[in-house]
Amino acid sequence: MTVDTHTNTPLAGGTGGDRRADAPSARITEWAFDQSPFAVAVHDTDLVCLRVNDRMCRMFEMTEDQIRGRRLTDALPGPQFEALARYMRQVLDTGEPVHRETYRKVPGEDLERAWSVSIAPLKDERGRTCAVWVGVLDITEQYRARQRLALVNEASTAIGSTLDITRTARELVDVALPRLADVAIVDLLDSVVGGGEPRPGPVSATVVMRRVAHGSAGGEVPSAVRLGDVDHYPESSPAVRALTGGEPVLTGSGDPAFLSSINSNPQRVEAVLEHGLHSLLTVPIRARGITLGVATFLRGRDREPFGPDDVPIAEELTARAAVCLDNARRYSRERATALALQRSLLPQRFPEQSAVEVAGRYLPASTHSGVGGDWFDVIPLSGSRVALVAGDVVGHGLYASAAMGRLRTAVRTLADLDLPPDELLTHLDDLVARFGGEGDDGEPGEQDPGLGATCVYAVYDPVSRLCCIARAGHCPPALVTPDGTVDFLDVPAGLPLGLGGLPFESVEMELPVGSTLVLYTNGLVESRDHDIDEGLQRLRRALTRTSPSLETTCEHILGSVLPERPMDDAALLVARTRVLKPDQVATWDIPTDPAAVADARRKVTEQLSAWGLGDAAFVTELVASELVTNAIRHAEGPIRLRLILDRTLTCEVSDGSETAPHLRRARAFDEGGRGLLLVAQLTQSWGTRHTAHGKTIWAEQTLLAQTPPGVLGGFGDFGDLDDLDDFDDLGDLG
Template sequence: MALDTHTNTPLGGGTGAERRAAARSARSAPITEWAFDQSPFAVAVHDTDLVCLRVNDRMCRMFEMTEDQIRGRRLTEALPGPQFEALARYMRQVLDTGEPVQRETYRKVPGEELERAWSVTIAPLKDEHGRTCAVWVGVLDITEQYRARQRLALVNEASTAIGSTLDVTKTARELVDVVLPRLADVAIVDLLDSMTGESEPRPGPVPATVVMRRAAHGSAGGDVPSAVRLGDVDHYPESFPSVRALTSGEPVLTGFGDPGFLPSIEGNPDRIGAVVEHGLHSFLSVPIRARGITLGVATFLRGRDREPFVPDDVLIAEELTARAAVCLDNARRYSRERATALALQRSLLPQRFPEQSAVEVAGRYLPATSHDGVGGDWYDVIPLSGSRVALVVGDVVGHGLYASAAMGRLRTAVRTLADIDLPPDELLTHLDDLVGRFASEADATGPGEQDPDLGATCLYAVYDPVSRMCSIARAGHCPPALVTPDGTVDFVDVPASPPLGLGGLPFESVDMELPVGSTLVLYTDGLVQSRGHDLDAGLQRLRRALTRTSPSLETTCENILGSVMPDRPVDDAALLVARTRVLKADQVATWDLPADPAVVADARRKVTEQLSEWGIGDAAFVTELVVSELVTNAIRHAEGPIRLRLILDRTLTCEVSDGSETAPHLRRARVFDEGGRGLLLVAQLTQGWGTRHTADGKTIWAEQSLLAQGPPGGLPGFGDFGDIDDLDDLGDLGDLGDLG
């Protein structure tokens, strides 16, 4: 059948169906051409040799070439380059397999000034028998969809990448890292100076001229085009885009297309130079606000190879900045609370150790670096009567201000109980009751006001430099380490007891004699226990650290912390190191006395002779008075054996021990009372006095300062004693007071 060579329709004959099909084909020909030319795809058709058969105008414009320059040539001949060689390989793959290929790419093509996202489809063209006769390439600009997906992915990533720590600087850095390079080429986070200072940021409008501190900045190219260094403070004028964003509370989008942009930054030549040098043309400033408080501003910039920011970018920048603002405010609040708790903690710890002769001491407190905050670990050194000393280490359960406050209450309680010279086991018993009352008070105040699970551990040790005896008890605490002068390291086997606050179980103490120069190491569990290892492993690390002895206890503390503590401890730790001393034999004088009133004068004489031998005869008047009072009352109201002891240390201590457990008490005698004035006299003439119970009775002691001695011209409330030459003239001083 003959065909019209122009329209491919039958000439004359043919069936009716054939004629109708030919007519439809003739009518659809221009429509097919329109579809090819007006397709949103850039379209090209290649034969089995990858020679271009047909290309539409959109493809030509994309490559900045005419159809004649492309048709009849292979793709790699018309468009050399690795990306087109890759496209040719995909086309050959489709010809060989007959299966289409879908790819996405983000690149700059000759017909576009900037990089764009493209969806590339390569599909086979088959005849009526299913044979692949050609290949079809369609390229579609999907930049907007691509950017929308990127923005969504950026927001999702920011939800986990920003706020991983409660550190203001690190959180600001995380915001910068998230936006580079997908949203901006340069990112800057400036925080109001009040944000990083001691003052609390105030809600409301920000002044026109503000002071901001550079918290973080970064650049996709590596070098940051900034006139301000990290951590530095800069003053920004009212016209500056960042300040406009702060004062208005709204994002400010500007750049070289804005006539007012360059005048707004011209006050700083370095800033103008950085902008011009790096080709920064689009600026977006977003205020950082959280909970009604303005914290600072985030500035995003794009360079010459990027399109200017568009409204969708502003929305994403606001979303990211809002996320960062909440995290920054959380970090600010945490940092401030941590600083407050740490300041409270350090103020409650000993600022300096008291002067005493029993031990040489050094201590350390190391706060945790975790988000839990400051805890309630503490240590203390408490001078006791008779030149003895108490060493205390404790740990309050929990973290934060409540733990620090509870620690302060416990430390005060321990000092109060130590002042009445309780043995370690009895002191912990009283402390256990006190912690129980603290917990009851917390329950009564209601949830959220205090920590209802208040508990604590404590170790209390008393060392006597005269007898070299050390008594130790612990409540739920780690055992102390002991380093003897020969270098042996061991952990003292102190009976284990439950933590404070549980109640119901007694505490036990252990007594041991320590060689001179022994080192006691007291610590909290934060020193030896962490997430990386258990308690036993930590104790072994401490043992190894203590084998490296040092004459300096300060150096010993540093060695222990450096060897035992992890780089970032999750719990705070307290460490107290004490090296024992002993008083010389000639610093102590002891006499056993019979229960005979006639021995009082002999006791005074012995005391006077001993004071003269020590070269402190000026203290004889007061000391004889104290000895007369205490010995007389022991003879009258107590039972034997009676022992008198003088200790010459930083003070002069007079002790009288007897076998009675009845303790004296201070009272003011009435006008016509014959007794009751003796103990008041002792209290006024000495620096301090008290009673401590022993295993076989009690000891009454009185301390005198050696700084100023000499017989007084008169004693308040007792008339003028200036004419008395000998205390024997007073008769029996026991008549002055009743200590029974």
Template sequence: MSPVYPFDDAATARAVIDEAGTLVEWNDGARRLLGHSAAEVVGRPAAELLADEGAAGRTSVLVPDGSRWDGTLTLRHRDGSTVSVWLLAHHKQPEGENSGHWLVVTPLESDGPYSPDDPLERAELVQSPCAIAIYDERLRLRRMNAAMAEVLGLPEERVRGLRVPELSGRPQSVEIEQHLHHVLTTGRGHDVRTYLPIGESGRMNAWLARMAPITDAEGRARGVCVAAHDFTEQYMARERLQLVNEASIRIGTTLDVTRTAQELADVCVPGLADFVSVDLLDPPDSDGESTARLTAPISLRRAAHRSINSGNPEAVAKPGQVDVYPASSPQADSLLVGHTIVASMDTDDLAEWLAWDPVRSERVKRHGIHSTMSVPIQARGVTLGVAVLSRFRRADRFTPDDVLLAEEVTARAAVCIDNARRYSRERETALALQRSLLPRSLPRTAAVEAASRYLPAARAGGVGGDWFDVIPLSGMRVAMVVGDVVGRGIQASATMGRLRTAVRTLADIDLAPDELLTHLDDLVVRLSTEAGGEGSPGEVGATCLYAVYDPVSRRCTLARAGHPSPVMLPPGGAPVEVDLPAGPPLGLGGLPFESAELELPEGTVLSLYTDGLIESRDRDVDAGHTLLCDALASFSGSLEETCDRVLHGLLTPGGALDDVALLLARTLGLPASQVATWDIPADPALVAPIRKQVVSQLGIWALSEVAFTAELVVSELVTNAIRYGSQPIRLRLIHDATTLICEVSDTSHTAPHLRRAKTWDEGGRGLLLVAQLTQRWGSRHTVDGKTIWAEIALLDEE
């Protein structure tokens, strides 16, 4: 609603005509001009006031096209006479629930007689490029110079006596009149900055209006002088700089291609365009960059779009949809020539472009799109796609400065999109490498039942070097390992693969956990030296937890190198963290590792994990450890369900900050009835009775089908121990459903070696025979000496 001032409103004849040409408002000034009262004309067609008989039925005379109209018309007076009147009409756009209308005005009063004492007459309007206007005490235009008349696009002699809202018809004019009133009533000058279109072109200009009171000899304010300075160029330069700065902050916040494309569209609307679409070429299938030359037609996938209107009604394609663009389209043309192309309705090139797509042509006409700009998205010599910027609410076309600005913003987005694609490609490669290096499935052993999970990090930086493994050892034992390589990406995954291979190799020679970590530490030091050069240790680092469980003794030996301690859930008990010596991280070199031994009841669940599981930005490590214990406390008997419960309870919906490796193992025990042990005297003559005892035991176990093989293996191993070993000597047989294990232990540390006997040699064929008869054999060092073992596969009952 317009403000009410204590001035004569009847000095202007004013009427409002709706879009249908019907009079909806009629002020007292209009009554003074034509004699009709408001009750007589409101609600009737405005064309009935025209003196031209042929125009009475044509409402277009008083409802013209465009946003402003001025001219002289002959109107009917109430007394039957005619009046020739100069009229100024402004079109008001619909706002909210209010419909559009036309405001028609004309001044009724002249300046009056000239008075040299009138301060408004004494004010000099010099021939200045600055637009100057003087308003009297009624806030009506008294005088203006040629520059102001050019700005308004109206002759001074026609508009004298009109108020600012009647001169402009813009929404901002009401606020300007309020400032004029403030200056008039306070007597203090005031500066107003505004951004509004001037004249009929619709071009938006930035203005600085300096308002100063005009006083008489007594110092009373008798009017207001307004000097308007056009600083559009400076304003636009600052806006462009602001847009570029905003683009540098808002574009590329993530390494996600779609998100980056959307950020590009969001930055450009509404500062540069009314609607923006971003279409991208699908990346090549190969790992290398696409070097093929683009040819039309071109297939592009809609990545993002943004409009000043909610719901993006201007968009033809949906996000993710692929469209094919022929050579006559703005998308294809700009990509083929490799630079920005601007088209508009005024030059007909936009209409020519739209001839290829009736759907887009209809959408352009419906929304009044008059100018488009197609900007190729290019980075590092590679074309990634195209951004199309369109205007329909803004009346001005794209300028060369707009082109430079769009190219600057798009270039920033292109680098971010290319980075995102490179990151995605590297992440996929690293993840594929990581998964190929991790065990596809866990082995089934007589020692433990196991389940595992691996999740890559969700944040930027990608896949790390976490790993887990379950390694069957001799004597039905099993090794469990979880590790974490420092760093991310392909390098970390490759390092993880080398360490996992090294652990399996060291596990095959049955090293104790602390000894294995010592050897692994030496390897990491060498890898670090290779990566950083001599004298630059620390380039490669890792943590590791290694545990060996024996189902016969039900004892577990563990050691760790800078890794979190496992959590143990005993049968019928509460989860508890295993107390282990910490040990330094791998790669420091020269520091000792310590192991600890625990007795685990059958059915104990061990939880081995990497620190990504319990660490989070929202909580400390202790809180994460508590959540892990809570998840394990709800153990239902299924290791797979427990793995899922642990991940669900500890990880946020957005994913973990770091890679997560989780290994759950439930211990099994081997019954004493499946183990037989004999102490062997150092007498070769007793080997035959020992063989008979072995055959008898196999009969008890119902394993007579492998008795012959077992006799030969036991005879060879016991004979070697008697000849080359030291007392005491012990024979042990262990079996499960698939394997029979023969072990001979003595206190000598000398390990046997397989060799090929020569033709005339009387010995040297025993171990070769063992190797041929068994599925595998080997030796391991113990605290008291060594153990030679051999595994015999049991015959399938089927």
């Protein structure tokens, strides 16, 4: 009978004649056991090793005699072998195989490797489990291949989550650590960091790059360059070699070029030696034919050097990051352009006026939305009044900024016509509708459904303390009274501009002196984190806090209401109302009798003398006479004359007629038509505004103004200027 010398069990067949037939089969069985790619061991039901092949012995750095006849945990103490013994006992008890994969260092290897461990029962012809078979296979290459694929897949979603250059570079570093490298560094050309356009093609000679991101799997970054600083890379360095050749550079401690490249910087040499960095892979960051910088990956003493299989993975990660970095660079450039355009279109400084004290802020979004079409404005009007405006154009970027500029110009133009707020918004609504109907070339085209805007327009009069407000789909203005009460004004919302169809409504109210009117855009109170009602309550709480100045109020509002990273741009305008003193305004009711003109001139002269403006008496008397004469001859009562002393001297005449005068130049032999032209020449500005009960014609002149030499000479001989009552049709409407 043939007996297995290892197990002392009879082999199949028991006669000498069978031995010749079984001998080749036994040898083949031995070869299969010894030459198996698996490290194989067989244990009995007491977990005593019956047989082990050479591969298993080499893996454990032990001989077969040291292992055979002993339990696994006796020969190889340690937690991992105790876990293996438990799995073997599980297989003996259940008769079911077990498969596990692990990544660890074994005694026969210098580095950690991936292992596939199979534990299977050995059963006799009756199906009884007589022993357990353990097979261990080195699957490091397959494991690394899966890890590489998983890494590339993760990079597709983890890199490029924002359009921020620094954050994108940081995402590349985070993805590479620790699966690809122990240390990862991203250096970009300085022009790229600022959103500039680097020159196409590879670079050469010494290169200056800025450190944008770096990281280490061990926490402390072994770098001689701090984040944000620039470093000079010599021509022999792997970074410049990669940029010059446009290909990855794989080098390490055994490469003389690597050693010579780090010797140029003693701090870099110290960092390499201290952390045992021995393998370096540098990949150029290039996108759309533009060189942006380099990504450098390093491995330390506990990792295998980079190999050829690591290069494609590093290239894949870097290529993904390169496209995102270039997108971020382009966005940064566009955002900077749009922001410059936006800020140039916003008020650079507020105009001088006495109606309100104002402060404003514009804050672009911190996300990829960037600059939008939010704006505010302060527009001086006639009669020392002021218009306060806030608006928001739909969209973001250059288009929204340009559209905002058009709207702001349109609002200022319409404001010059002294239109009431509701009428102004009606005209603005028509303009926005026409803007949307124009194609890119300015020709009529299909309406852009995304074009639109919201706006709130308020006019405050410091004489009467009346404020008239209308809004078109905009957030309600807030009013803070001197006692600290905060209310959102109940102004009819109206439709956003550009939709048309319905008229706008205005609300007029009297404001206490020292009230604060707050205009803002929806970016201040709306957010993905909360709805607009919560944003309005945050604004209400912020406004209840008293501040020493409006500038401080603006800063407090932005800090209290806006999130850390606003999703939309926001505009804020804060205005504290003032009132003109009673002695700054003089008002007289004028009878509808031509003889009243002389009395009106006398009253004007006396008032100017009381104000110490005798030098302005001649021009003002002439202007008042012309305007009052016009009203008496061509309009309806009641007629009122008013002088306002502010930064300018304003003369106003109000009447009950809706007809407005028009400036024209009289011909040589015309008897009338010169009066209004004379007023226009003698004053700084003039105009007409319609009221609920008629109109007001006004003329402003700078204080201490003198009649310009030769002005009167160009209008022919007016006769005796001391008796303007005798003028024939001085106020011709033409």
